[in-house]
Amino acid sequence: MPKSVSKGEQTLHVSRDLKMTAEGSNYADGKAILKDAFQRMVTLIELDHVINGSYQGLPLLASVNVVVHLPGDELNFGVDESYNLSVPATGNPIYAQIEAQTVFGALHALETFSQLCNFDFTSRLIELPSAPWAITDMPRFAYRGLLIDTSRHYLPVPVIKSVIDSMTYSKLNVLHWHIVDEQSFPIEIPSYPKLWNGAYSYSERYTMDDAIDIVQYAEKRGVNILAEIDVPGHALSWGVGYPSLWPSATCKEPLDVSSESTFQVINGILSDFSKVFKFKFVHLGGDEVNTSCWTSTPRVKAWLTQHGMKESDAYRYFVLRAQKIAKSHGYEVINWEETFNNFGDKLDRRTVVHNWLGGGVAEKVVAAGLRCVVSNQDKWYLDHLEVTWDGFYMNEPLKNIKNPEQQKLVLGGEVCMWGEHIDASDIQQTIWPRAAAAAERLWTPFEKLSKEWEIPVLSTRLARFRCLLNHRGIAAGPGNMLNASSTDQSKESCARRGLQGAKLSSDKTEEEVKTNEV
Template sequence: MKRLSIFIAAMLISLGMFAQTADIVPSPVSVVKKDGVFKISDNTKVLFKITNETEKEFSELAKDILKSAAGITPEFVAPTTQKEGNILIQLNNPLDTKIGNEGYTLSIQNDRVFLNANTTAGLFYGVQSIWQLLTSTDGTTLPCMDVTDYPRFGWRGLHLDVSRHFMPVEFIYKYIDYLALHKMNVFHWHLVDDQGWRIEIKKYPKLTEVGAWRADREDLDWKSRNEPVKENEPKYGGFYTQEEVKDIVEYARKKHVTVIPEIEMPAHVMSALAAYPEYSCTGEYKPVPPGKVWPNTHIFCAGKDETFNFLEDVLTEVMGLFPSTYIHIGGDEATKTEWEKCELCQKRMTDEGLKDEHELQAYFIKRIEKFLNKNGRHLIGWDEILEGGLDPTATIMSWRGSKPGIEAAQAGHDVVMSPASHCYFDYYQGNPSLEPQAFGGNITLKKVYSYEPVPEELSADEAKHIIGAQANIWTEYMPNGRHVEYMIMPRMSALSEVLWSPKDAKDWGDFSKRMESQYKRFDKLGVNYATSAFQVTAKPELNPENKTIKVSLSTEAWNPDIYYTTDGSEPTAQSKKYTEPFIICKSQSVKAVVIKDGKQKSQSLGTDFFIHKAVACKVDQKYPNSKSYESTGEYALVNGIKGSKDHHDGNWKGFNGKDLVATIDLGESQSFSKVSTGVLQNNGAWIFYPTHVTVEVSEDGENFKKLGTVKNKVSANDGDLQIQDLVLNKKAKARYVRVTAAHLTSCPKNHAGAGYPGWLFVDEIIIE
């Protein structure tokens, strides 16, 4: 029976009925591995029939790709009967309907290789897979296998904001190369925003003469940069000439990447209005802002026909540079207070029978859409363009979660999913204490990989409107291309697999294993990628019975060797190797790292554990915390575990519009001299320090007397991501200790959440 089972298993493997993967990212649809290898040598030729310019372009790219892996420049020749020892590449005739326009089939045999596709795009992606297989070996060896591969989604995109920080032309080419490497096919180029107009428009030269430059405030935090104080001070900026844009678009086309420009409207246009203030409602000149703008009130006037004439002129030149079907017009975050006061805007609303300013924005978008449609283009915009109604021909880019995308798909709109929860690569990707400054949030490699673009709420027909997804890269905190690389790599690899590979084939363990080879490819290409996936996380588990903490260490990396210390010293390869969870029974600082091939893969991550008088004591809360930020449950505030700067790390209790009022029962009257309350501030996430913390004590749990108050001295406008302990040093003896942390009643002025209640986050109350 055992022999029969082995025989059946072998048969199933040979038939490809067990899931197999190749060392390729994104993972192919189907892989059947075989024995043996194919070796590329100086005598290996590529047999490919070139009949037109497109096929010639492909052959030149394929030659360069293969050379970069094998170090050998293969000769491309017309197909012959001699196939042994060679690579045969050919277009299908008749077409293979299963693999579509971007798919390919690859058969690697001991003595030859076959690569087939319906188009040169498919052939190009097949050669990318060959390159990855070669770079996983010695550069000349291909493991034998049969591969069938094609993408799940037609829109596989990456966005880049070049307004907040200008990126040189050389980096844009490199960015397109990264897309092609990952079989992604859309480059969403965010060319216009408040902080800079980045594309030459010949009819309106001041857009770049004025709008492309701002006061140089690069030495200050993005959120605290003031407007210029004098006209002749140093400027920061740059723009792309029309010739540069044409060359970039052509370069991308050859690599089967479509460049989609974004020309923002009606908001995020202060750079345009600095050049041409007459197209605003007030006509007031305001300089190009050097940093954060909120709210976005200085916007295009919807009541002036001159505004639309200007925009149509701009879009006409843009369409002359970009052959893409889609033109992105932004449409997000328009605060309409100027429209409310503008006589021309109000007259437009009356003349058009519009009931409010939301419908006026819809009128604005529809008018632009008609112009684009008349010129054979389709409008795409951020999900705010749904407000006030929209024609079904418009495509929606859903960034405020999945809900707008669901509504858009149900209304018949095509949708590109790009939720901030999984696809904003300007967010942290590891522990913030070990990462360069980012906008906020935390989206790890594993979280990106977990993303599913098609919401369960959609029917099969509605789901067809989800045409793909993309990641967005906003560059407030990315001053150069090296920093952008760090933020997109390796998360781009995870997203590419989400968008290319079959949903049911996703396997985090297999992906993380294949990333070992992907990191080596990044090294070969000189990519400045993040090693955040190697950061070690300590997962604690409190034992209330004996007041000890069991600590488990983990990382997102494949099969890591973790070394740790418990005395606060830096771990090395000579430190204790982690093999199983260990017990903490006194206050200690644990630090851990991954060491691979003798090299430390990331900075050590330290976690402090505190065994104090209140550990595992009963806590009563007057007000419940948010269910989204429950921390570790019953003993969350007295479990000996401090939170990190990542408010999603599971160690914080979050309160929205409520104070923390927590009464701790120490079980019996005890003496102590210090009460410490750990709190977090993340201005970008609307999390603020409490205004003060008050400590009260009682012997019976009913009659309390005030022990003291500690005031917070850090401004709510301080944009740094930070943690502090508000400490009351005062000797006392009591059984019950009540701690009240008073929340900030509303977000500060000039904050995105001004007028709304802020969040209060508390991790641990330590009594010593």
């Protein structure tokens, strides 16, 4: 829901030759991004329908005028994503007006515009109901993320691009790419070319050019790519190409803390990453580190003794040294919350702590003066199929954080699509529509969010959004994933309750909608 919105009762019809004009002081860099986005928007509202009706006597929306005030097309973290969108009911000609500080705010406005339109099967034209519209909008949180995992199951590049496209429909803006893990190492690292020997197969890999292509594709859509290497645990696959990274041939994880070559490899990876992944953050993992290999390997144990370290000291040493390497390449670091739980006072003070184990962590992190991203697994893990969409919606990142200065330290949140049990065939139906429930929590002003007792009304909006995704070719599943196997019921739910619910939500009273839902 936008920050503010008003609408009327006039139905406009969108010209089949809809034009866009763009203006703004010193605005040239982002015009190509804007032009491409406009063409994608037109494709979305047409949905391959044949637009062949007659406009005679109908109010015609002829163009969209876009004003962008700031030059540049760099997608920096915290970029202004606000916009104003107005669609008048009268005029000769009628044109929609978008005003934004940056091209990325304008992209969000075009997405909102697209969702105001639909194909009218009577007139065979695209219609825009309820004009005049006046929308003022901006995101609540700067970080609105989705994690994908290409180590547990390889995801082809077109699938990753499809996920990026679908993110823009609910205004998510960070794709957290959990690229490698213990199961596979699918990405090319020019500095250490044998690392991707740890891929599942010869064909299940990403070249550096693939990574550049994905990053550029995402940036043009207002999405940052957050790359992750999870160290020192979750790294068994590294040793397929470089066995010296294992503590021993029989005890292969975590990475060998005693070897300088381990940190040279990390340095090489992050050096190569810095040429591709331009987002200001890199994710270094740091979770679920079982240090028993270090003490059961005589060589590593002797190193610990020589340096007066216990296992916990070595864990801290590894994480902090990896942070310094990342900083030397211009990155700020995100680490999973175990690093904070074990040695939070030793972390670099610019560290972003990624909460995942449960609730109550964010308030401790910001009280310690560190930044936080919320992904608590009991609410925002998409692979937890038992968590329904309303659980995603009601998860509040600022729970129990009352101090305004501490609230600013919560950058936002992220829903996580771990890859153990999904692949290219079902990733989208598992992400959506539940991720959209979290996306609204992260975008919409707190005071505009629905309350628990409004869930029946909210469900009609989510059902409509799920149908919108399906119509756009995104295989969004039912909101309750445990019913996903009931395909007949799921299909009927989209066709009957979703689209009908959209009409009811605008034409009926709240009480009538609740009655209909019951």
